[in-house]
Amino acid sequence: MFKLTFSFPRAACAAALAALAVLPAHADEVLVAVAANFAGPLQKISEGFTAVTGHTVKASAGATGKFYTQIVAGGAPFEVLIAADDETPKKLVAEGHAVSSSNFTYAIGQLVLWSATPGLVDDQGAVLAAGRFTKLAIANPKIAPYGAAGVETIKARGLTDAIAPKLVTADSIAQAYQFVASGNAELGFVALSQVAVPGKPVTGSLWKVPQSLYGEIRQDAVLLKAGEKSAAAKALLDYLKSAPAKAVIAAYGYKE
Structure with missing residues (x-):
């Protein structure tokens, strides 16, 4: 597991500051399960997220399927899942382990x-x-x-x-x-x-590899039940949709 608490230049965060308004009254830590392919981008994205919100990210990187098993078994404390597919977040919502309508596609993998x-x-x-x-x-x-x-x-x-x-x-x-x-x-x-x-x-x-040779890798994020009342967890998902986060995602070769 790794803890991300980086600073970020003010100028690069201007758009995000406007979108996310003021800093919260107190900062919290978000527990995130992130697909291994997205660990690097998340580390960079967390810099801007912390600068804008004051919240920090504590993430564990691994295989989406393993995270699913841990979450369903009830032994995982994660508040947010940033998956490598779109099916796992949908299953977690359907099975009552994630918040309804909170899942969205943040990137398409290559x-x-x-x-x-x-x-x-x-x-x-x-x-x-x-x-x-x-x-x-x-x-x-x-x-x-x-x-x-x-x-x-x-x-x-x-x-x-x-x-x-x-x-x-x-x-x-x-x-x-x-x-x-x-x-x-x-x-x-x-x-x-x-x-x-x-x-x-x-x-x-x-x-x-040409897209014609494999099914589109739509990668979704979702708010897990453990993070339903966490303002920090919700803020992270909002930040993933922001222009600064999308710029990082594109820089790492993902499609929208």
């Missing part, structure tokens, strides 16, 4: 095939069929939407049988990224936001 080795992945993804690798990392498709998208891509290319023996399944997309970054897998399916970090050069090589 899947990439990435390698830490320059030149290994071409801009058409032909490396998948060429077979010049022994291991391909992928997040568990049963609990991670980006993992499911990776499986769809392999199937769309007609390579399921050929690639199946080479798949290395990770618990989350963050772990899939680590498998590739560490060299334990030559390439893997990850989120564009993990490899295209604003202000930093892209390392290795990648292929932006």
Whole structure:
């Protein structure tokens, strides 16, 4: 878990200040479960959120499916879920674990095939069929939407049988990224936001997977029942819809 309490320049927050009005009488901490692919953007967004509202964010990053299990089991203290899909927030609302009508799409994710080795992945993804690798990392498709998208891509290319023996399944997309970054897998399916970090050069090589090869990754946020009476939790969801937050989201390669 990580706690985010950053400062932010006043000029960059002007629009958000106008939209969110005055600071609250007292500041609180928001407990957030965030999809691993969005951990980096949330850290940056939290800087502006804290400057505008005074509230801070304490977040735990992981696989959306695992968070769902924890929330339903009642053992998770989270007030907000920032998911990697839109189905999980809808299920939580339907099952009474999240506040009705609070869910909304904050970003549309982009899947990439990435390698830490320059030149290994071409801009058409032909490396998948060429077979010049022994291991391909992928997040568990049963609990991670980006993992499911990776499986769809392999199937769309007609390579399921050929690639199946080479798949290395990770618990989350963050772990899939680590498998590739560490060299334990030559390439893997990850989120564009993990490899295209604003202000930093892209390392290795990648292929932006065409949307036609996998289902749209609509990522929703939702207010959980534990945060129903929390002004800070509601303020965070409002801030995710603000212009400064949307600018960060776009900078990390997400679509609206």
